[in-house]
Amino acid sequence: MMTTATASGTALIEIKDLTVTYRSKGREVRAVEGVSLQVAARQSYGLVGESGSGKSTILRAICDLAPVTGGSIRIAGEALEDPRGTDFSRQVQMVFQDPYASLHPRHTIDRTLSEPLAIHGIKGSDQKVMQALQDVGLPTSFRFRYPHQLSGGQRQRVAIARALMLEPKILLLDEPTSALDASVQAEVLNLLNRLREERGLTFLMVSHDLAVIDHMCDRVLVMQHGRAVEELSRDDLAEAKMTTAYARSLFEASADRMLA
Amino acid sequence: MSLLEVKNLRVTFATETGPVEAVRGVSFSLGRERLGIVGESGSGKTMTGRSVLRLIRPPGRIEADAMSFDGVDLMAASEREMRALRGNRIGMVMQDPKYSLNPVMNVGEQLTEGLRRRDRIGRTEARAKAIAALEAVQIRDPERVMAAYPHELSGGMGQRVMIAMMLIPEPDLLIADEPTSALDVTVQAEVLAILDGLVRDRGMGLIFISHDLRLVGRFCDRILVMYKGKVVEELEAKNLAQAQHPYTQGLLNCLPRIGGARGPLPGLDRSGDWAKEGA
Ligand SMILES: Nc1ncnc2c1ncn2[C@@H]1O[C@H](COP(=O)(O)OP(=O)(O)OP(=O)(O)O)[C@@H](O)[C@H]1O
Ligand SMILES: Nc1ncnc2c1ncn2[C@@H]1O[C@H](COP(=O)(O)OP(=O)(O)OP(=O)(O)O)[C@@H](O)[C@H]1O
Ligand SMILES: [Mg+2]
Ligand SMILES: [Mg+2]
Numbered sequence: 001m002m003t004t005a006t007a008s009g010t011a012l013i014e015i016k017d018l019t020v021t022y023r024s025k026g027r028e029v030r031a032v033e034g035v036s037l038q039v040a041a042r043q044s045y046g047l048v049g050e051s052g053s054g055k056s057t058i059l060r061a062i063c064d065l066a067p068v069t070g071g072s073i074r075i076a077g078e079a080l081e082d083p084r085g086t087d088f089s090r091q092v093q094m095v096f097q098d099p100y101a102s103l104h105p106r107h108t109i110d111r112t113l114s115e116p117l118a119i120h121g122i123k124g125s126d127q128k129v130m131q132a133l134q135d136v137g138l139p140t141s142f143r144f145r146y147p148h149q150l151s152g153g154q155r156q157r158v159a160i161a162r163a164l165m166l167e168p169k170i171l172l173l174d175e176p177t178s179a180l181d182a183s184v185q186a187e188v189l190n191l192l193n194r195l196r197e198e199r200g201l202t203f204l205m206v207s208h209d210l211a212v213i214d215h216m217c218d219r220v221l222v223m224q225h226g227r228a229v230e231e232l233s234r235d236d237l238a239e240a241k242m243t244t245a246y247a248r249s250l251f252e253a254s255a256d257r258m259l260a
Numbered sequence: 261m262s263l264l265e266v267k268n269l270r271v272t273f274a275t276e277t278g279p280v281e282a283v284r285g286v287s288f289s290l291g292r293e294r295l296g297i298v299g300e301s302g303s304g305k306t307m308t309g310r311s312v313l314r315l316i317r318p319p320g321r322i323e324a325d326a327m328s329f330d331g332v333d334l335m336a337a338s339e340r341e342m343r344a345l346r347g348n349r350i351g352m353v354m355q356d357p358k359y360s361l362n363p364v365m366n367v368g369e370q371l372t373e374g375l376r377r378r379d380r381i382g383r384t385e386a387r388a389k390a391i392a393a394l395e396a397v398q399i400r401d402p403e404r405v406m407a408a409y410p411h412e413l414s415g416g417m418g419q420r421v422m423i424a425m426m427l428i429p430e431p432d433l434l435i436a437d438e439p440t441s442a443l444d445v446t447v448q449a450e451v452l453a454i455l456d457g458l459v460r461d462r463g464m465g466l467i468f469i470s471h472d473l474r475l476v477g478r479f480c481d482r483i484l485v486m487y488k489g490k491v492v493e494e495l496e497a498k499n500l501a502q503a504q505h506p507y508t509q510g511l512l513n514c515l516p517r518i519g520g521a522r523g524p525l526p527g528l529d530r531s532g533d534w535a536k537e538g539a
Contacts, residue, residue, distance in 0.1 A: 024412060027404060051416025051443050052400065097415045097442065100356040141277065149275070152355045152438065153301025153471075175415065178441040179355070181301045181471050183528035186514035190524045208416075208444050209472075215516035215525070225400070238519035253445035256474040259519040 011038035012076055012202050013045075013062070013170065019070030020057050031057040033226040034071070044196065044203040046213040048250065049223030055206045056097055059172040062204075063094055075170070090120065093163035097174040097206070099155040103147040109133075109158050110143040116165045132161040137187050152179045160188060164195070173205035177212060189216060210250065211257035214238060222247040262289040263433060263465040264312065267326040271307045271489075274319040282307045282320070284489035290433070292463040294456070296476035296497060299486030300507070305469045306355055308486075309435040312467075313352055314342050330432065347374065351426030355437040355469075358418035361410040367394075367421050368406035374429060393424035396454060398447045415442035423451060427458070434458070435467045440475070452479055473500065473511060492534070506534050 020032040032054040039045040047055040060066040062073055064084050073080055075092065096102035103112055113132055114125040122128075130140050136157035147155055156179040163171060171192070177185040189212070195201055207213050213220050214237055222229045222244070230244045242248050271283035283304040288295070297305050311322050314334065327334040329350065332341070346352075354360035362370055371390035375381055381389075387406070394402035397420040410418060419442050426434060434455070440448045456479070458464040470476050476483055477500040485493040485508045493505040503509050510528040 022412070025407065027407070029404065029412075049444060051398075051420070051447050052414045056414060098356065098358055100359045144276075149273070151302040151306060157301075175442065179301070179438065179471065181299065182473060182511040182514040184301050185471075186516075186525035186527055189516070190527070193524070208442065208448075210445070211516040211518050211520070214518045215520065215522065249446050250444065253449055254518065256478060257515070257518055259517040 010040060011074075012041040012043075013037075013039040013204060014074040014077075015058070015062075015071070016074075017071035018058065018061060018068065018073065020054065020061050020066050021069040022067060030226055031066070032061070035221075035223070035226075035228045036071075037221055037228070037231070039202055039204055041202055042196065042200050043219070044205065044217045046217035046220035047204070047206045047223060048208065048210065048213055048220055049229065049246075050225060051208075052225075053223040054226045055223055056174050059094055059174055059204065059206065062092065062172060063088075086120065089116070089168075090166050091168055092170040092172065093166060093168040094172040095156075095159050095163045095174060095176050099152070099159040099179070100147065102159055103155060103162075105147055108144050108146055109150075112147075112158060113143075113162055113165055116162065120166065122166075128165065132164055135164065135191055136161045137184055153181065153184060156180060157184070157188070167199065169200070170202045170204070173203060175206055175208070178208065185212075192216070209257070210237070210254040222250065262291050263330055264290040264467075265326060265328045266308075266312070267324060269308065269311055269322070269324040269327065271304065271311055271316055272321050272323075274321075281489055283311065286486070286489075286491055288484055288491065288494070290465045290467065292459065292465050293482065294459055294466045294468055294480040294497075296480035296483040297467060297469045297486060298471065298473060298476055298483060298508075298511075299492075300488065301471075303486040304489040305486055306437055309352060309437050309467060309469060312433075312435060313346050313350060315346075315352075347426070347431075348378065348429050349431055350433045350435070351429065351431040353419070353422050353426050353434070353436040353439040357422035358410050358413065358415070361418065361422065361425075363410055365409075366406070367408050367410070367413070371406070371421070371425055371428065374425075378429065389428065390424075393428050394421070396427075397421075397424050398450050399424075416444070416447065419443060420447075420451065423454075427454070430462065431464065433465045433467070435469075437469045438471070439468070441471070448475075473515065476500070487534075506532050 015037050018032055018035045022029040022031055057066050061068050113129045117125045133140050138157055177188050219233050221231050224246050230247045240251055267287045269283055269286045273280040286308055299305055310316055316322050324335055372386035375386040391402045399405050423439055440451055459466050468480055477497050480497040483495055483497050484491045487507050493508050513526050
């Protein structure tokens with residue numbers, strides 16, 4: 001497989017033969033099965049594929065939020081500590097797929113955004129909260145609202161703002177713009193790309209919209225039923241050079257978002 | 261006669277900093293068709309949908325000159341009459357399905373509850389119907405999903421469970437709030453085909469709220485475009501590309517494309533008069 005980051009040691013995120021198995025009431029669910037991927041520093045890597053195929057689980061496994069039963073995850077060449085230390089949250093932040101569940105219902109937006117700063121003893125919280133709201137296109141008057149007083153897309157933007165508060169190096173983005181209208185989506189994608197450039201960020205992002213993936217990612221992994229089906233470079237994707245039937249079916253069902 | 265008639269709907273929330281007008285005079289009528297609602301994040305799409313079911317919690321308040329469903333005056337109906345409509349003749353797929361499902365009840369119980377209570381059918385038959393409904397929305401492993409709790413589902417599985425649950429009672433009107441945003445394109449196509457079939461074969465009315473303009477453009481019959489609590493444009497879905505309103509035109513311009521340029525996406529120019537508060 002041709003990649004720009006295969007020489008081991010150069011990848012910032014290195015996942016090898018990852019297997020995740022959920023157990024509930026005697027049943028085993030193999031959510032991820034033997035998935036490997038590498039993301040070089042400053043790259044943006046996409047995950048696409050079937051609903052339920054394990055995309056969110058991979059991101060959660062990096063944050064120690066899923067039961068890893070095999071394989072390894074390394075960040076900058078180092079195995080991750082269990083549980084993840086405080087350094088981890090300054091280095092890696094995740095935007096969850098489900099912004100309602102990920103925001104504390106009884107905390108104001110102000111508290112949600114300033115808390116990570118307080119935990120890490122970072123000053124200038126007021127200024128930073130205002131800036132973060134502006135960055136994601138929310139009026140600063142929303143500071144004192146609660147999550148239930150926001151629309152779905154407004155909550156999603158709060159979740160993105162929160163992930164940016166600690167200025168992490170790596171962002172794990174799970175469907176970050178699927179609840180946003182096209183204009184806010186454009187603003188958020190532009191913001192993410194600008195930050196990636198300016199701060200040298202690395203992204204691992206999930207989306208069902210191949211046009212978003214194409215716009216944002218250098219490479220993409222297609223998943224189905226817990227397994228990696230095919231990895232594609234951005235050019236391979238745009239030129240329909242996929243080799244598996246499944247990846248092709250996703251591409252063909254996306255005919256409405258190709259450059260005419 | 262139309263199935264749903266909404267005239268001058270307003271939804272207002274009293275907050276510490278004064279009233280927030282989430283919906284400001286929305287009117288539309290719906291036949292047995294697919295009506296898309298698109299629009300700005302926060303423009304009142306969800307509140308419009310919830311108003312039809314009178315599911316706005318205090319301090320929110322609904323006002324309307326008229327709101328009727330198949331001859332029933334929704335503004336005058338008692339809470340008991342509303343409960344009888346909800347989830348039976350009118351279904352709503354919520355934007356946050358995993359949050360809207362009951363977290364302490366497994367999927368199977370949630371799917372079969374209504375069947376057993378309302379349709380008085382036995383456990384085995386209800387279970388078979390529920391499994392068939394999950395299979396129809398392309399759930400790979402319906403037996404396992406029946407026993408699962410909402411937090412054990414992926415985002416798109418939660419959406420599909422909610423769709424299955426709303427379709428089991430065969431509603432006359434389905435309000436679907438971002439029902440396919442977490443589905444991959446091939447599963448999405450299957451789910452849309454089911455909804456399409458219900459509109460065509462059973463004459464169900466469908467309100468389809470979505471941010472995916474291209475999807476709404478090819479799937480719906482008619483589209484309402486909302487901005488700041490108002491409907492700013494109404495058009496035939498097939499004419500979406502020829503939209504007149506600057507907001508709609510702007511939206512179409514901001515979309516990324518496969519194989520498109522990688523530079524910053526064009527933003528929406530909000531300097532025009534149309535974007536001013538109270539416009
Ligand atoms: N806590 C859990 N307990 C048991 N099974 C789980 C749990 N969380 C996820 N799963 C299962 O793991 C599988 C993968 O889920 P995951 O959320 O990673 O999918 P996904 O690819 O993100 O899908 P989507 O695109 O629909 O969000 C699914 O079959 C899901 O039911
Ligand atoms: N409880 C509340 N108190 C105050 N304002 C509220 C409350 N609930 C919703 N709002 C406001 O009402 C407006 C309309 O919300 P609604 O959820 O209908 O938006 P939407 O069009 O569905 O947006 P999205 O596409 O982001 O889901 C939003 O600006 C929101 O901030
Ligand atoms: Mg997911
Ligand atoms: Mg909404």
